[in-house]
Amino acid sequence: NAGVTQTPKFQVLKTGQSMTLQCAQDMNHNSMYWYRQDPGMGLRLIYYSASEGTTDKGEVPNGYNVSRLNKREFSLRLESAAPSQTSVYFCASSWEAINYGYTFGSGTRLTVV
């Protein structure tokens, strides 16, 4: 089982460039999430999708957009990258019942110069 797969693993962007981070899960989970991880700040929720066809803002949504393409895939788009978006991005998925916790992908390390 692949679990949660994120691509790419590493990316360097110039300020103002755009890119899409891809995430796919093969566990038939209903809910999917995008977090960013910054030193000393833990993980902060960017956007989430409680179920196919729905998306909602999290704690730090500014500068990002998302698409829940189908039940398996949840992408994160940076329209105009800024140095403040340099971070490690994690995708996660879960059953609708949160008591099972999340399954995380291995992350995308993004640097904006």
Added chain:
Amino acid sequence: AQSVTQLGSHVSVSEGALVLLRCNYSSSVPPYLFWYVQYPNQGLQLLLKYTTGATLVKGINGFEAEFKKSETSFHLTKPSAHMSDAAEYFCAVAPMDSSYKLIFGSGTRLLVRP
């Protein structure tokens, strides 16, 4: 609003010593509680969780945590540290209002000295 506080951004122990990582939460209603571990350059892996029932929960790799409602705490312990335990540990809470979202603490990096 729910929040999670992890005391100590870094904890250093000797190999074989007790590991204690602290986590306190704020919530008017006991939430679901989780501990995750992150090894270098990897994603987060679930260590253990408390949902309902027994307040002492056991997880992988010999870790356990005890939910103490009166102290709003969920501290993580391991009797004897191993070099392979060196990693970053995150406490997380899930509000019981079915919002699906986990709220993470800022993390504690565990260093294990030989």
